[in-house]
Amino acid sequence: MNNDFTILTGMHWSAVLLYVVATVGNTMGIIFQKEQTERLAYRLVITGLIIHSSALLFWWYVVGHGPYLARYEILSAMAWGTMLTFLLFSKPFPAIRPASLLVFPAVVLMIGLGIFFNPAVKALPPTFRGIWLVLHVIFYMISLATIIIALALSLGYIQRKRTSYSWLARLPEPAAMDLLAYRFTGFGFVFWSIAMLTGAVWAYQSWGRFWGWDPIETWSLITWGGFAIYLHLRRFFGLKEEKAAALLIICFLLSMASLFFVPLFDSSIHSEYFR
């Protein structure tokens, strides 16, 4: 087993190294308008992602279950999902590429925190199984990624409005970033809803009820409601620009609380998650 840990940690560190170099290259590429450096950074990210995927698959094989139980594996899987989702969305929406200024470091931070928590094999509780659980986790992963992209665009908007650094002019127009942030929050809301749906089906199979006002469920619903309010305000009350960005930051913090902090402080049927 020690050998497995060594292989796993080695694979993760390799991915981290590639991501870090890519983050530096990407930042330089955007700030100094060096397209070749930026392209190279994306190649490094893709290589890192392949190694990262292998690490997750390897760990899945070793522990016999998906990366949805221990902090280490959850953070690593969330980082992986964020990077993959960003790369997939940046194809049809190339304007979001500057969001990589936040997405790449966020990915590095998540894996780094995961490694800090040390890998350990955790036995799967009897209720933590089935395809619905896997889907539940995957959709939260995609949702988190789209929310991070929306956050990056909102922060970019605020920076462009409030500061006058010349390199910021290379980001998309503020109005375009604001609109993209709105759209990606919509995507995040959709995936968050589907994650709640699949979670409800999983809970129904495991505990015989679709909803139990469990602390994590309640916080997830509050976060969902926060995003619903954000979208409602944008759609019907003309909320936009800095006020919209500020509200999105609050919604992002809510999502962080639901995914990573509530499991630490409250007892729950999700108690095995992130412990």
Place this chain on the structure above:
Amino acid sequence: MRFHLKHILTSPKTVFALLLLLLSSVALSIFIPQEFSTPPAQLTLWQQAHPTWLPIIQRFDLARLFTAPWFAALLFIFLLSLTITTYDQFRHAYKKMFSISAPMPPPTNQLSPTADHFEAQISAAALHSTLKRAGYWKLADTDGGNRYVKHPWGYWGLTLLHLGILITIAGALLLVATQKEGVLRLTEGETHTPNSPWLYEDHGLLAPSFRLPAAVRLEQFTPEFWNKGGVKSITSNLIFISPNGQAAPLTTTTGSILQHQGLRIYQEKTFGNNFHLLLTDRTGITGELILDMESPTSLTKASYGNFDFQEIPYHLKAKSYADAAKTNLASNNPLLVVRLFANNQLIDELSLTKGEHGDLGPYAVKLMGVTQWTGFIFWEKTGMPGIFWGIFIFSLGALLYYFTIPRELYCQKRDGGYRLRWKCPRFRDHYLEEYCSVRQRLQGLKNP
């Protein structure tokens, strides 16, 4: 008056206020322990620690928030608003999809790349094939012109989104009103008759108390463990015995639903031991005590219990290990360690396995036997499919709304060609490039 009420109920301000109120109510449940999810002792402790809150909590039923009348009223107004909005959204989507004929585009000579109006000298057949290749569907065809739409199903996004929420809430209300739930803890060999009390019972406002249609007996159960400890699954053999004596053997497993005679049966993941102790005091009086403890799920970890019995003037603290030899979790040979306390002072301690005896303070104690129990949840529910369909429809609606934005092209015939007007109701800027490409193809220009 009716129009005025409808206007108030569906106004964005009302909806926003309702959303905010509902969410704040849900948030309150995080800070105020709820009766249905908090053990009574813990609830009392919390209430004693927060005496100033108590009058408000009692006045507004905040400890039973989700069944409080004001919360039901809030939900009812939200449902009403949602029903009207869904109907309006349906009419709007239907009109967009089926009832709009091709209107006259306003005259314009704008020719900038992002202009919404343009002209093209193109035949009807070429127009149709070009737009078809670009993913546009012909939704209206009149003598004066046509209306093409890309992703017309996007019109139904908001309708489905609202309908999904409506069905989910309606399903949840039906469920809450009619559901019957009973929790049982059965020892191997024990039979629960329809008249026996439940460990926990709950029923909806419109439902009678829950009674099983037949007696149920637990024959045996088998826990399965992971190599490193921890429960992998529990499988139980139950027998349902109907009033006419017919027996129906059934098997339940954690993580799978068993359906029988309209009941849903769930195997709980908890199980434990009843330690049967025979105590004899110095005068020779004997009595049996049963220590009910959850089973440890690891060889090295113990489970703990605190006990006060009327039969003895002492407090008992006990811990148990799954296997006295610490080699096999499923050995069925647990080790029990009992400590006897008087006024918080430890008097004596005794370790026992099955059949062993020893002295514990003033008592001679024998561990007569160990019986195993596990838990089951029985449910009679209506409304679950509604909830799942509701969430599914909502998710589908949200997907359509954010991912499939309808792009409309109104085409008016004129002098051997067409005057066209392009319209994108949402996220227009994200589709300007696509619009320019379509326009260039229709005007016979090459793509950039």
